[in-house]
Amino acid sequence: MMTSDTNEKINAQVIAVFPDKVKIVVEDLEHFKVAEESLKVGSYLKIADNENAVLIAVIENFQISVGEGVQNYIIEAFPLGVLRNGKFERGGDSLAIPPKEVVPATIEDIKKIYEDTVNPVESFTFSHLASNKEVAVPINGNKFFNKHIAIVGSTGSGKSHTLAKIIQKATSEKHEDFHLNNSHVIVFDVHSEYKTAFPNANYIDISNLILPYWMLNSEELEEFFLDTEANDHNQRNIFKESIIFDRKQKFTGDEDDKQKIHLDSPILFDINEVLNFSKFKNTEQIDTGEVYASGDKKGQPKLNQGSLYGKLTNFINRLENKINDKRLDFFLGEKSKNITFEETLQNLLGFTPKKESNITIIDLSGVPFEVLSITVSLISRLIFEYGYIYKKLRCIENPEEKINNDAPILLVYEEAHKYVPNSDLSKYRSSKLSIERIAKEGRKYGVTLLLASQRPSEISETIFAQCNNFIAMRLTNPVDQAYVRKLLPDSLGSLIDKMTSFKQGEALLVGESIILPSIVQIEPCSIAPSSNDIPYWELWKNKWKDIDISKIKTEWHK
Numbered sequence: 110m111m112t113s114d115t116n117e118k119i120n121a122q123v124i125a126v127f128p129d130k131v132k133i134v135v136e137d138l139e140h141f142k143v144a145e146e147s148l149k150v151g152s153y154l155k156i157a158d159n160e161n162a163v164l165i166a167v168i169e170n171f172q173i174s175v176g177e178g179v180q181n182y183i184i185e186a187f188p189l190g191v192l193r194n195g196k197f198e199r200g201g202d203s204l205a206i207p208p209k210e211v212v213p214a215t216i217e218d219i220k221k222i223y224e225d226t227v228n229p230v231e232s233f234t235f236s237h238l239a240s241n242k243e244v245a246v247p248i249n250g251n252k253f254f255n256k257h258i259a260i261v262g263s264t265g266s267g268k269s270h271t272l273a274k275i276i277q278k279a280t281s282e283k284h285e286d287f288h289l290n291n292s293h294v295i296v297f298d299v300h301s302e303y304k305t306a307f308p309n310a311n312y313i314d315i316s317n318l319i320l321p322y323w324m325l326n327s328e329e330l331e332e333f334f335l336d337t338e339a340n341d342h343n344q345r346n347i348f349k350e351s352i353i354f355d356r357k358q359k360f361t362g363d364e365d366d367k368q369k370i371h372l373d374s375p376i377l378f379d380i381n382e383v384l385n386f387s388k389f390k391n392t393e394q395i396d397t398g399e400v401y402a403s404g405d406k407k408g409q410p411k412l413n414q415g416s417l418y419g420k421l422t423n424f425i426n427r428l429e430n431k432i433n434d435k436r437l438d439f440f441l442g443e444k445s446k447n448i449t450f451e452e453t454l455q456n457l458l459g460f461t462p463k464k465e466s467n468i469t470i471i472d473l474s475g476v477p478f479e480v481l482s483i484t485v486s487l488i489s490r491l492i493f494e495y496g497y498i499y500k501k502l503r504c505i506e507n508p509e510e511k512i513n514n515d516a517p518i519l520l521v522y523e524e525a526h527k528y529v530p531n532s533d534l535s536k537y538r539s540s541k542l543s544i545e546r547i548a549k550e551g552r553k554y555g556v557t558l559l560l561a562s563q564r565p566s567e568i569s570e571t572i573f574a575q576c577n578n579f580i581a582m583r584l585t586n587p588v589d590q591a592y593v594r595k596l597l598p599d600s601l602g603s604l605i606d607k608m609t610s611f612k613q614g615e616a617l618l619v620g621e622s623i624i625l626p627s628i629v630q631i632e633p634c635s636i637a638p639s640s641n642d643i644p645y646w647e648l649w650k651n652k653w654k655d656i657d658i659s660k661i662k663t664e665w666h667k
């Protein structure tokens with residue numbers, strides 16, 4: 110369907126073709142347009158060759174060339190891909206040279222490209238073209254969620270809204286009429302933003318979060334309880350020995366299983382028993398069997414100091430501080446000792462009977478900074494291991510099983526640079542380790558990551574390199590821009606330069622799930638996440654407001 114008048118008189122001609130650029134001369138711009146659609150930077154062109162292939166290119170700039178009394182327009186366009194026999198192929202290299210004809214593409218042409226390339230049952234839409242809101246941009250929902258996703262953009266560019274929009278759509282789409290669909294999303298929410306956007310979510314914050322310390326694996330246990338820098342073998346041995354001893358004491362299963370208990374077994378032990386044992390060892394005196402023959406202690410048994418006498422004082426102090434720290438109650442308190450393994454998983458996955466929900470929001474804003482990494486690590490690892498075990502079970506039950514996980518999970522990390530930074534500091538070690546593992550292997554077990562960050566250059570490269578779908582919003586920091594540029598395919602041409610000037614909610618959508626890299630406007634969410642914007646100017650204009658400092662003190666000291 111080419112517009113006809115250009116056939117009669119050649120008005121536009123391709124004068125140069127490069128892998129990443131097509132140059133076109135137009136004599137009369139007035140005649141080089143589609144009815145009622147004015148051409149602008151970002152409009153699409155169709156360039157046909159002699160072999161029934163049509164290259165779709167997007168206009169990057171216009172120039173005017175003046176010479177010998179004629180004024181020509183030169184259009185530079187970026188080749189997006191070739192339409193051949195109704196099928197779209199990425200890239201522009203397969204066009205036969207020289208191209209025959211060039212015309213502007215109609216909205217219908219563009220719509221057709223997007224629609225025809227996604228199978229309707231797989232189609233997932235949350236945006237439209239930024240240059241034309243009539244053109245919805247469907248993507249392949251299977252490919253989108255099946256591979257890790259990154260949303261990057263400076264603060265205020267629209268990351269949180271985009272995230273909320275995607276999850277709102279994902280949790281509301283249904284094949285038939287039922288209450289909950291089978292989507293499973295867990296959001297790590299550092300700024301308490303998402304409760305408003307998901308009023309029916311399974312909401313976990315510091316007031317109802319119960320996370321058992323006894324589920325930590327050996328590395329996490331050591332990171333949390335030991336002074337790892339000191340590298341003290343005595344500490345480590347006593348710690349390990351007392352945990353395994355107490356686990357075996359409390360274990361009620363059969364003897365064979367009991368013997369297999371080790372430091373990584375996610376089985377209850379009492380941290381106070383570890384403290385008691387350490388105190389005992391720190392003050393232990395061993396009877397030599399002799400008695401004092403003279404002096405003050407005459408007749409009393411002679412005692413030797415135990416091998417660890419006085420050597421565990423630092424460890425004991427450290428442990429006592431933690432056990433007595435009220436802020437760590439969610440982790441070390443009585444509730445953490447009483448909760449079962451099953452309850453913990455049900456809570457985190459949103460599978461609590463009668464309270465099932467598609468989305469679990471884990472509000473981390475009240476979690477003390479020094480335990481943030483371990484909290485995120487433990488939860489992430491539990492979800493990963495759950496996926497692993499679930500797959501194993503499914504394969505045992507049915508060796509022919511092709512789908513590893515029939516209730517796949519999306520794990521969402523807001524401000525991902527806070528848990529998986531490009532840094533080797535030990536305080537990030539465990540969260541980095543568990544999330545990197547999901548980045549590398551999660552897909553096999555139905556666990557996908559969605560990472561949002563305003564500082565992409567500060568995120569672990571291992572993790573970013575595994576992302577297949579990118580939503581790049583306005584990004585102003587040059588270091589971050591350069592970093593994102595490196596991660597994205599090289600064939601994006603100047604599309605990528607637009608990143609600096611995007612409006613709120615505009616994004617460059619690139620990846621396996623989308624047929625063309627596209628600059629889109631994300632649809633507004635049905636209910637917005639809560640904003641951190643404080644209307645200073647409005648508030649400052651109000652009458653002086655008194656603050657109850659004693660109430661603040663009470664809360665502070667809680």
Ligand SMILES: Nc1ncnc2c1ncn2[C@@H]1O[C@H](COP(=O)(O)OP(=O)(O)O)[C@@H](O)[C@H]1O
Pocket residue numbers: 262263264265266267268269270271613614615630631632633634640
């Ligand atoms: N898709 C969108 N459409 C319209 N406005 C948006 C969109 N996304 C974000 N905004 C606006 O931009 C502001 C910042 O968005 P937000 O998602 O909080 O950004 P970020 O998480 O990147 O800091 C929001 O308050 C909202 O008003």
Ligand SMILES: [Mg+2]
Pocket residue numbers: 268269270
């Ligand atoms: Mg945000």
